[in-house]
Amino acid sequence: MARMADGVGNSFLIIVLPLYIASGVVEGRTFGLTESMIIGIVLSLVGFVSSLGQPFAGRVSDRTGRRKSYILLGLGGLTAANLLYLFAGSYVTLVAVRALQGISIAFIIPSSVALVNELAGAGTRGGNMGVYNTFRLVGFGSGPVAAGALVNAGPYSPLGIELSGFEATFYLAAGAAALGFLLVTVLVHDPAELERTERDLSVDVLDGEGGLDPIFTLGVASFFMATGIALFATLQPEVNARLDQGSTWFGVQFAAFVIAQVFLQVPIGRATDRWGRRPFILVGLVLLVPTTLAQGIVLDSAVMLAVRFLQGVAGAMVFAPALALAGDLATGGDSGTKLSVLTMAFTLGIAIGPLSAGFLVSLGFVVPFAVGAALAVLGLVLVYTQVEETVGRESPRAGSGPAAQD
Structure with a gap:
């Protein structure tokens, strides 16, 4: 609240x-x-x-x-x-x-x-992250x-x-x-059990086995996703001219993404607690590819509205589950450091997306959205190859917290 x-x-x-x-x-x-x-x-x-x-x-x-x-x-x-x-x-x-x-x-x-x-x-954890993001x-x-x-x-x-x-x-x-x-x-x-920590709080890039650290990987994927979903806001004049629509249509299309997130964050978060985080993140990134690219191709306002809503569905399937997965991996006392990797990446993507859209649209209307779709593909590959499931396996924080005791 x-x-x-x-x-x-x-x-x-x-x-x-x-x-x-x-x-x-x-x-x-x-x-x-x-x-x-x-x-x-x-x-x-x-x-x-x-x-x-x-x-x-x-x-x-x-x-x-x-x-x-x-x-x-x-x-x-x-x-x-x-x-x-x-x-x-x-x-x-x-x-x-x-x-x-x-x-x-x-x-x-x-x-x-x-x-x-x-x-x-x-x-x-997934359901609670969904509640937090929804509000x-x-x-x-x-x-x-x-x-x-x-x-x-x-x-x-x-x-x-x-x-x-x-x-x-x-x-x-x-x-x-x-x-x-x-x-x-x-x-x-x-939390009553939270204590100051003196342990190493550096952010790992590699996992020690030749791959990328899963939390760092989720941060990179979150950055790619945020960059792609933030492209639309900057291009209102170009979108309205291309679709021959007014600002009211654009406002509804912009809001469709948020509406999808509001209604889906909690049920998706709770579903990840039962069936796992990774499948939802992967499906969300898969859906993010065509829904981002389509915004540079469609020529009808109603179709753009549907595409924006589906992109919101994709975003809901990625961000809260990614936070929950990173939270599963965080050990006692380092949640702030670990989770800040994802929140920093998302915030940076939201800031860079509009700026990059203003530059890339000069190369062609579809170009910013094609780049956003390509970033989603790269994020999908990284998560698929570098991130493992955490639900159902022994976790450093499994069973902690008041909710687990209930």
């Missing part, structure tokens, strides 16, 4: 910040960059800063044996960053506030995923819709105080993060 709350606030800004910059409120030196380039930098900066900071935050969380403290640190920083947008009158200040937001998110993600992993037993996606998916309406309906006069639509949005984004802070403070506790 806390991640849903801060997800609403974060996704508000995806819609609001470009409008805020274009409104003329932000001014100052642009260092020779165009307004559209500045918007691109501001939007992508959170992803890059967060992805680079997540391994560090995960490792610190493992070293100190604390999860809740770092989640609260991140949510507090996020609350402050959302309020500081009210004072960001220059491009430099805006970039600095956006970087603070990225650092805050870097502390939230690995610590919260590690906490979910440790509170779940081996037999419920996060509900917040992230609903925020843009609310943000657009909120900005357009301004100004407001609560208690006689004049607020523009932008100011109201920043206050609500800060309030959403503060609500997350309150929920975690009151309702969340670190």
Whole structure:
């Protein structure tokens, strides 16, 4: 619920910040960059800063044996960053506030995923990861819709105080993060058995037998998947022109991916607890190939909607099961470090995908989607050859956690 709350606030800004910059409120030196380039930098900066900071935050969380403290640190920083947008009158200040937001998110993600992993037993880990991702996606998916309406309906006069639509949005984004802070403070506790660790927390690339480490492999596959699914968002003008459709159709097509994830994450996660993680990840990567490529080929809006929904099904079959499999492999005290490999890779892919789409589309409309499909094929090969099943075998963390004791 806390991640849903801060997800609403974060996704508000995806819609609001470009409008805020274009409104003329932000001014100052642009260092020779165009307004559209500045918007691109501001939007992508959170992803890059967060992805680079997540391994560090995960490792610190493992070293100190604390999860809740770092989640609260991140949510507090996020609350402050959302309020500081009210004072960001220059491009430099805006970039600095956006970087603070990225650092805050870097502390939230690995610590919260590690906490979910440790509170779940081996037999419920997939379902719990599905619940976590579902709530996060509900917040992230609903925020843009609310943000657009909120900005357009301004100004407001609560208690006689004049607020523009932008100011109201920043206050609500800060309030959403503060609500997350309150929920975690009151309702969340670190696992009783969690202790600080002095063991080696380096991330392995090789498995010692000539192959790739399975968690590193899942991270690479997650990066490829995230890059492919993030291509669509940047290409709204090109997609609408090609399909001869309006922005409403594009919005529905964009939302179809999220809707599939929201409805399928939990049942798929629970299914992996019973039948294994690896088969679902492999089927998801197989499905990701044609559903990504088809977005560069179809010429009908309804078909594009169906393709986007199926790509969401593919994403649901990969990400939560991959987190659960990595959680199965994590030994006591290193969940933050291990799982940050996957969360960092996914966040980085979401940041790089839109940037690469803008460049590749100049080579032909189908090119970005063909590259995304090729990356999915490569991810499929890597997982098939380098990752083994964890359900049904003796695991370092099998039987741990309250859920397992139930």
